[in-house]
Amino acid sequence: MTKYLLALAVLFTAALEGQAQTEGALSSEEAETFLKGVNFNGLGRVYLRQNDVEGDFLENDSLTPRRITDGEFLLDLKINATPNKKTEVQSILRLRNEFGGFFGAGQSIEVRELWARGLIANRIEYRVGDMDIEMSPFTFYMPTEEGVINQPSAFELQRDVIYYEQFYTGDNTRRMQGANLNFGLKFTQVLKDADFRGFIARVRGTDFLTIPTRWTTGGEIKLSSRKLVDQTGTRADLGFNIVHTFDDLQSGEANAGIRNTVYSLEYNIMGYETEKMQYSLFGEMGTSDLKSIDEDDNTVYSSDDVFLTVNGGALFLEKDLYLHAGFADVGPEFFSIGAQSKRVDFDAAQSLYNRIGPDQEVRDITLFDLSRDVAVYTYQLSDQLMTYDPRFSNTFPYGPATPNRRGLNYGADYEISNVQASLNGALMSEIRGQGTEELKDFFLVQAKVDVDVNKYLEWENNVKVTLGYQFENTNRGGIEVEQVDLNSNLFEAGVELELFEDFEILLGAKLLEAEGSDYVPRIDAFNIVRDFPERNQFNDSETLLAGGLKYTFKEGIYLTLQYQSFDATGRTGSVRDYTLNQIFVLYTMKF
Amino acid sequence: MTNIFEIKRLLSLAVLLTLFAACDHDTDPDGPSLFDRFAPLELLDTLESSTVQVDFSAGESMSFTAQFNKNIEWVLTITGQNSGAVKTFSAFDRFVEPSNATWTGGTTDLPLFRTEPCTVVLTAPDEDPDFGDTLTVEILGTKEYDGVLVTDFENDPGANIQLGDFEFELANSGRRNDTIAAQGEYFYRLAGTDNASGGPTDNFFVGLARIFAPIAGDTYFQVPTTVPENLYLNLFVSGRPTPYTRIVLGLIIDSNDSGVFEEGPDAVRSLEFDPTYSGWRLQSFTAADFGASQAELEKVVGIEAVLISLNNLQPDPREEVGFEMDFLIFTQFGPLEL
Numbered sequence: 001m002t003k004y005l006l007a008l009a010v011l012f013t014a015a016l017e018g019q020a021q022t023e024g025a026l027s028s029e030e031a032e033t034f035l036k037g038v039n040f041n042g043l044g045r046v047y048l049r050q051n052d053v054e055g056d057f058l059e060n061d062s063l064t065p066r067r068i069t070d071g072e073f074l075l076d077l078k079i080n081a082t083p084n085k086k087t088e089v090q091s092i093l094r095l096r097n098e099f100g101g102f103f104g105a106g107q108s109i110e111v112r113e114l115w116a117r118g119l120i121a122n123r124i125e126y127r128v129g130d131m132d133i134e135m136s137p138f139t140f141y142m143p144t145e146e147g148v149i150n151q152p153s154a155f156e157l158q159r160d161v162i163y164y165e166q167f168y169t170g171d172n173t174r175r176m177q178g179a180n181l182n183f184g185l186k187f188t189q190v191l192k193d194a195d196f197r198g199f200i201a202r203v204r205g206t207d208f209l210t211i212p213t214r215w216t217t218g219g220e221i222k223l224s225s226r227k228l229v230d231q232t233g234t235r236a237d238l239g240f241n242i243v244h245t246f247d248d249l250q251s252g253e254a255n256a257g258i259r260n261t262v263y264s265l266e267y268n269i270m271g272y273e274t275e276k277m278q279y280s281l282f283g284e285m286g287t288s289d290l291k292s293i294d295e296d297d298n299t300v301y302s303s304d305d306v307f308l309t310v311n312g313g314a315l316f317l318e319k320d321l322y323l324h325a326g327f328a329d330v331g332p333e334f335f336s337i338g339a340q341s342k343r344v345d346f347d348a349a350q351s352l353y354n355r356i357g358p359d360q361e362v363r364d365i366t367l368f369d370l371s372r373d374v375a376v377y378t379y380q381l382s383d384q385l386m387t388y389d390p391r392f393s394n395t396f397p398y399g400p401a402t403p404n405r406r407g408l409n410y411g412a413d414y415e416i417s418n419v420q421a422s423l424n425g426a427l428m429s430e431i432r433g434q435g436t437e438e439l440k441d442f443f444l445v446q447a448k449v450d451v452d453v454n455k456y457l458e459w460e461n462n463v464k465v466t467l468g469y470q471f472e473n474t475n476r477g478g479i480e481v482e483q484v485d486l487n488s489n490l491f492e493a494g495v496e497l498e499l500f501e502d503f504e505i506l507l508g509a510k511l512l513e514a515e516g517s518d519y520v521p522r523i524d525a526f527n528i529v530r531d532f533p534e535r536n537q538f539n540d541s542e543t544l545l546a547g548g549l550k551y552t553f554k555e556g557i558y559l560t561l562q563y564q565s566f567d568a569t570g571r572t573g574s575v576r577d578y579t580l581n582q583i584f585v586l587y588t589m590k591f
Numbered sequence: 592m593t594n595i596f597e598i599k600r601l602l603s604l605a606v607l608l609t610l611f612a613a614c615d616h617d618t619d620p621d622g623p624s625l626f627d628r629f630a631p632l633e634l635l636d637t638l639e640s641s642t643v644q645v646d647f648s649a650g651e652s653m654s655f656t657a658q659f660n661k662n663i664e665w666v667l668t669i670t671g672q673n674s675g676a677v678k679t680f681s682a683f684d685r686f687v688e689p690s691n692a693t694w695t696g697g698t699t700d701l702p703l704f705r706t707e708p709c710t711v712v713l714t715a716p717d718e719d720p721d722f723g724d725t726l727t728v729e730i731l732g733t734k735e736y737d738g739v740l741v742t743d744f745e746n747d748p749g750a751n752i753q754l755g756d757f758e759f760e761l762a763n764s765g766r767r768n769d770t771i772a773a774q775g776e777y778f779y780r781l782a783g784t785d786n787a788s789g790g791p792t793d794n795f796f797v798g799l800a801r802i803f804a805p806i807a808g809d810t811y812f813q814v815p816t817t818v819p820e821n822l823y824l825n826l827f828v829s830g831r832p833t834p835y836t837r838i839v840l841g842l843i844i845d846s847n848d849s850g851v852f853e854e855g856p857d858a859v860r861s862l863e864f865d866p867t868y869s870g871w872r873l874q875s876f877t878a879a880d881f882g883a884s885q886a887e888l889e890k891v892v893g894i895e896a897v898l899i900s901l902n903n904l905q906p907d908p909r910e911e912v913g914f915e916m917d918f919l920i921f922t923q924f925g926p927l928e929l
Contacts, residue, residue, distance in 0.1 A: 305616060331616045432618045435625035481629040521622055529622030535629065 037082035042092070044075045046587040047161065048099055049372075051352055055578030060358045068352060071099030076112055087118040124183040131180050132173035133199055135220055138284055138307055138330075139241040139262050140338035142174045142379070143399020146392035147344075147370035147512075150448030150468030152494020154508025154546040157560055157586055158372045165374045168343070175379045176201035176216070192235075195222040203245065203381050212254035216338060216381065218243040233273030239266035241286070245337045245381070249295050256300065258383055259291040262336045264307075277316050283309040283326065290335045290526060301526055305331030305403070325410040332404040332432035335527055337381050339401040344376055346387040351375040357575040365389065367510050367544045368566040368580055385527050391488050391514035391538060394474045395428055395442040403527075406431050407442070420450045434521055435532055438478035445471045454498075461498035468492035474518055486516035486538060502553070506562070508546040514538040514570075540570035556590030626661050633660040638667075638687065638713045638724040647696030647704075648732030654694070655680075655711065657687035663718050667692050671730075673707040675771060676700070687713065696734030698929050701827055701871035702773040703918070706730050736927060738825070739815055741894060741919035742806045744777040751806035752779070754798070760785055761798040761898075762911075773827035773871040773917035782913025785900035797898040797912055801843065802919070803852055804892050810850045815923040817888040819879035824894070825927035828874045829915040830866025835901045836912040839863045842881050843893035852893050859895055860887065866914045875926035894919065 048071035058064065074096040082088045092113040098106030115129030133140055151159055162168070167175035178201030185194045196219075203214040221240045228234045241264045247257025264286030272279040285308040292301040311326030350369045355362055369376050370392075388397035396402045407428035414421045424446045430439040447469045454463040469491050476484035495507040519532040548562030564582040636658035645653040655667060667680040667687060677700040682691040698704055713724040742748065744766050754765055761783040763769075772778040783797045804812045816822050830836060841861030843852055860881040864874060878888055900912040920927060 332621070333617070431616050433620040435622045435628065436620055479626065479630070481625050519625065531623060532625060532628055 037084075039078075039080045041078040041080065042076045042591055043078075043164070044587075044589040044591070045161070046073050047071050047584065048586075049582060049584040051580060051582045053353055053356065053578060053580050055356075055575075057357045057575050057578065061356070063358070063360055064353065064356045069099070070352075073097045073099070078113075086122075087116065089116040090114070124181055127180045128178075130167075130175065130177055131199070131201075132167065132169055133176050133180070133201070133218070134171055134173040135218060135243065135338070136239060136241050136264055136266050136284055137172075137400040138264050138286055138334075138336055138339050139220075139243045140174065140216075140218055140336075141399065141401070142168070142172045142341070142343060143339070143396075143401070144172070145343040145370065145377070146389065146397075147367055147490070147510075148468075149446055149470050149490060149492055150450070150466050150494075152466050152468075152492055152506075152508030152510070152546075153464070153496045153504075154494055154506040154548060154562065155371045155510070155544075157550070157558075157562075157588075158584075160588075161586070162372075162374050162377055166343070166377045166379050168377075168379070174338070174341075174381075176203075178202055190225060190228075192224045192226045194224075196220075206248075206252035206254070208252045210254050211252060212247040212249050212257050213251040214245065214247050214257075214381075214383075216243065216245040218338070233270060233278075235270045237266075237268040240264075241266065243336070243338050245383075249293075255295040257293055259293060260288070260335060260337050260383075262286060262288045262338070276318055277314060280313045280315075281311070282313065283311050285309070288331075288334045288336050290333075292526065303333040303335070303526065305333035305335075307331055307334050307401070309400075311409075320415045322413040323411070325408065327408055328400075328428070329406045329431070330401060330403050332430075333527070334401070334403045335385075336401050337383060340385060340398040340403070341378075341380065341382040342386045342388070342398060343378065344370065345378045346376075346389050348376045348378070353580070356578065361575045363575065366566065366568055367512055367542045368564075368568075368582075371510070371544060371564075372582070384525055385523050387523075388520070390474065390486060390518045390520060390536070391512065391540060392490070394472055394486065394488075394518065395426055395444040404430050404432055405442075418452045418455045421448065423447045434529060435519065436476075436478055436482045438476050438482050440474055440476040440484060443471075443473040443475075445469075461501070462496055462504070463498065464494075464496040466492070466494040466496075474516075484516075484518045486514065486518040488512065488514040488538075502551060504550045504552075506546070506548050506550055506560070508544075510542075510544040512540070512542040514540045538570070540568070540576065542569075543567045557588065559585070559587045561585050624662065627663065630661050632663060632715060632718045632722060634658070634722075634724060635660055638711065638726055640711065640726060640728050641689075642728075644729045644731050645694075645696075646732035647730065647734040652693055652695045653728060654689040655687050655692040655713075656689070657713055657724065659685050659715075661685060663715050666714050666716060668712045668714065669694060669728075670710050670712075671702075671704045671707050672710060674702050674705045676702050676704040678704070696730070701873065701929070702771055703929075704730055704733055705775070706733060736920060738920040738922040738927060739813055740807065741812065741824075741921065742802060743774050743918045744772075744779050745775045748802070748806050751803045753801040753803070755801065756783075756798050757796040758786055764798060764800075764913075767915075770915075773829070773915075775917075778827075778829075778915045778917035780913065780915045781896065781898040782911060783898070784909055784911045785902060785905070795899055795902055797900050799895060799897040801852065802894045802896075810892070811845065811889065812891045812894075812921065814878075814888055814891060814921050817885045818923075819881075819883055819885060819888065820877055821923050822878040822888060823875050823922045823926050824878070824881075824919065825873060825875045825922055826919045827871050827917045828866050829871045829917075830868045831911070831913055832867060832869050833910055833912075834867050835905050835910060836866055836914060837863055837899040837901060838866050838914055839895075839897040839899060840876070840881075841895040841897070842878065842883050842887075842891050843895055844883065844887040845890040845892040848890065850892075857892065858887070861895070861897075863899075871915075871917070873927060873929060875922075 050069045052067040074094060077093045080090040091111060094110045094112040096108045113130045115127055117127035120126055178199060180199040182197035198219040200217045203216050206213040219242050223238045225236045243262045245260040249257050264284050266284045268282040270280045287306045289304040291299050294300055307330040309326060309328045311324055313324035315322045346365055350373050353363055365376055405428045409426040411424035426444045428442040433439050449467045451465045453465055454461060472488045474484055474486040491511045493509045497505040499505060515538055517535050517537045520536055521529040522531045522533055524530040544566045546562055546564040548560055550558055550560040552558040562584055566580040569577050638657040641654040645651050662683055662685050664683050669678040676698045678694060679699045680692045684691060708727055708729045711726050711728060715722050764781050766777055767780045768777045781798050781800055785797050804810060814822055839861050841859040844858045846858045847856040860883040862876060862880050
């Protein structure tokens, strides 16, 4: 409904703009000009998948289908219009038909995206409708998903589908629906420029009963200085951020709601700059406040906490090497709805084999699901810390803003013409124990390397090897019941081999091994740890192998045929030993 | 240069203050203790009582002690070996100690304790169903309950209880001791089968008992308060599991100030309640529930209990209805505390 209202608003805006411009019917010249400002783009996709499952549990299982075929045909038609130099409107209409759907079943037509933007008085940019918002890592920021370090190309194509469907961009933006204003100022002394931005977005609507409408608003001021000390090249960037999420208790009959406010100060001080190197100091600090209020605006529950990050970076320009290290302290009760809501919803039901086995047990989300299933991803904001899987991420399950962490992080990026490599890691510890005074220690290492092999071999065709590796250790001492020791290894390897022009063989592998034990808390409203249901014993191994062909007709248009095989083993007593095979055809056309 | 150093000092101080402020967090652990949740249960100190024999009638009490290695939900159950009376204590704690396990003679599940030996068992049902630590104690005198006793039926009431039999439908009714009483040895039973046919009328009423005030030694019951909302009539009632029995309980008011009950002139303020359950339970009603006024409570000359059969629910042939009652007592400001 909101989409249609927005559609009307956009059309109305366009109509007004048109009217203001013409005062009457368009002349043929003006109509031609207008039509020149209308562009039709879009995306077409055909995605057909056949999956089958194998495993000992199937012997006594008459409920689980051995083979499932699904797919979809869709066309996203993007209509972009610039009725004048100050206004741009865009909508994406989606026509979708499920594979096997006929006589109207499984068909849908929907407005996937709708927005208008423009300039007010040649100074202030506005945008209404759908928009992608990103602020600082602690205020409004979508942390990256688990299970990916350096995605092999073989899996990249399915990830593109997930990213497209969930409106993920290459950055850490989150899709919202509302209004955004921003403008900038330039200065001649001390300050170079200042950028201002404010937004308001509706997170959810009311059910007119107990669920109130939820809004999130935010604003940021970014200041960039000129060189403060000429000899050293010292300059500074400062950012002031505020995000406030609140329930409108005047909507519906709700008698309780939340207030979450996060303030932060970002800084990036270029301390010393020469032709060979640059030293910088950067980070962020701030506070959060979470309240539950009743209909009379009385505070029923309240918690607040602070965070701080301090990092130093050194860029060696001649060696294409960047080193950085820092300290982070994020309070146990720091809560930022906009920054801690995860991409992966580990409580979501997979679209494929959500329940398996004679007792129809819920199947854990695995590497296989993370690589292919849109259903386990979300861009919605969560009003409490979401469930996580310690096998994939225990150090930073909620991204950089993960609460209850203190420690050091480090990293290095290296790039030469044929190799791009990076190493990142962290030595963190809890600030507050969970169920004990003892604190967990976390050790994390992530490494990734891309090698353009064809450049070594002096081939014209693309030959690229990608490698990714993550090691994570979680450890806690104390008496026996308090002790935790979990090791996980995630390894990724991929090969792109261009046999002929635009015709590639894609090979990929992902391997996850997790061994040890940890407690995963059951978190209730307001992030209160209610219980530790059990000690989770892990002896898991997941292997995902992929091989296929890809033919690129032209940029943005390709066809791929792939076969993937996934094996899960471990954790006796549950349905963990099985194999999933997948063959899929994916044709994507961006136009 | 001096200014630069001053600025550096100020900046350093600001950074340090910020660091200290940022590092100051509440560090009390989140969630339940893992030790309590998952450590194996051990009994460090076995169950002991402060005394082996206790005389509750003399105001004595008995406390228990034990110690576990961790906080658990423990249950201490005291069971009368003759009466079957049960008193339970429970807490989420490491310790069984006087603050959470002191017994003054009361009961949790009726009947009341008698002078009898009792078995005391300490269990941890959520932790280890097989765990139990046991000891035996003895009651030398039972607890005296606060209130104005109407009757506990231990003595023959003579003419102070009138048993009324509608159409000769009562059977095995009156003062009895053929099963466990809620208190002492005797209780009072009204039981019978309403006539569906064959009797002169099909009247719902099976029988009644009227307990007159002289049973407590006075013309009128000396109630502890005449404020209707504050005066409670308590009685232990054992019902029937079948859904056909109802009890109409009434306060008989000496409306004509004759000093004795006279059917017709004297008013009855009554209420109905449902005794369709097994075993003894405490029933407590305020005088306001009966609809009695403050003036009327000064002239309560008797208590009436009428046994009713819900004929429209009864099968054919009709089943027996009935109840037992014991230990009628007036209290003020609240129901009888067991």
